Amino acid sequence: MNHINILMVDDHPIIIEGYQNVLMASKKEDQTLLIDTANNCDMAVTMIQRAAKSQPYDVCFFDISLPGSSDGKYTSGQDLALLARQVLPHAKIVILTMFNESFRIHNIIKEINPDGFLIKSDLTSIELTDAFQQILRFPPYYSSTVTNYLKKVVVSQINIDDINRKILHFLSQGVKTRSLGEYVGLSTSAIEKRKKQLKLLFSVTDGKDETLLKEARDKGFL
Structure with a gap:
C-alpha cells in the first residue's frame, strides 16, 4: 500500500x-x-x-x-x-x-x-x-492560466536564448542531464529548471525527455 x-x-x-x-x-x-x-x-x-x-x-x-x-x-x-x-x-x-x-x-x-x-x-x-x-x-x-503565461515567457526566451537549443541538441545526441553542464556551462539544477520550462512549452505531460525531443523535432527545433 x-x-x-x-x-x-x-x-x-x-x-x-x-x-x-x-x-x-x-x-x-x-x-x-x-x-x-x-x-x-x-x-x-x-x-x-x-x-x-x-x-x-x-x-x-x-x-x-x-x-x-x-x-x-x-x-x-x-x-x-x-x-x-x-x-x-x-x-x-x-x-x-x-x-x-x-x-x-x-x-x-x-x-x-x-x-x-x-x-x-x-x-x-x-x-x-x-x-x-x-x-x-x-x-x-x-x-491553464499559469501554463499560458509561461508559454509566452518561454517562447520569448527561446527566441533569444541559445542555451535551451543547446540543451535540446545535446540531449538528442544522447548526453545525460548530469553531464550537460560540461557542454552548456550551467549547474544541474539550472539545467533541470530549463528542461521543466521546455516541457511546458512543448506541452509534454509525461515528464519524459524522449517526448520532449520528439515534440522539439516536430516543431523544427532539432
Missing part, C-alpha cells in the same frame, strides 16, 4: 473539505491518503516543523492568502512554501491561489518553483484529481 502524507493549508475550512473529498474519492486503489489540515500560518509552521522531525509530508498544498503568524515571520502561503522547501526537501509543493496576475505568477515560480501551481478559478474536481496524480509521478502540473 502506498501511504501518502499530505498537508493542506487554507483559511477556508469548506475549501479544504472540498479538496479532501475530491482526493479521497479519486485516489487509486493502492493509495492511502493521510491528510493534515491547517487554517493559518501558525498552525502550518507547527505541522511542518513537526513533520520534518518525524514523518515528512509527501505533498503540501498552500493557499497564498493566509492569516500571518503571530511572530510576523510568516505572512503568506508563499512563506510557508519556502519553509517547506528548506525542511521537507522531498515534499511536492503545490500552490493554490486566486491570484492570476502575471507578476505574482512569475514571482511565485521564481521563488518557489512549485511542483504544482493551480489557479482556483481554473480548478475543477477533475483537474484537481489529474493534477494530484501527475504531481506525484511527473511534476510539475500547472493550470
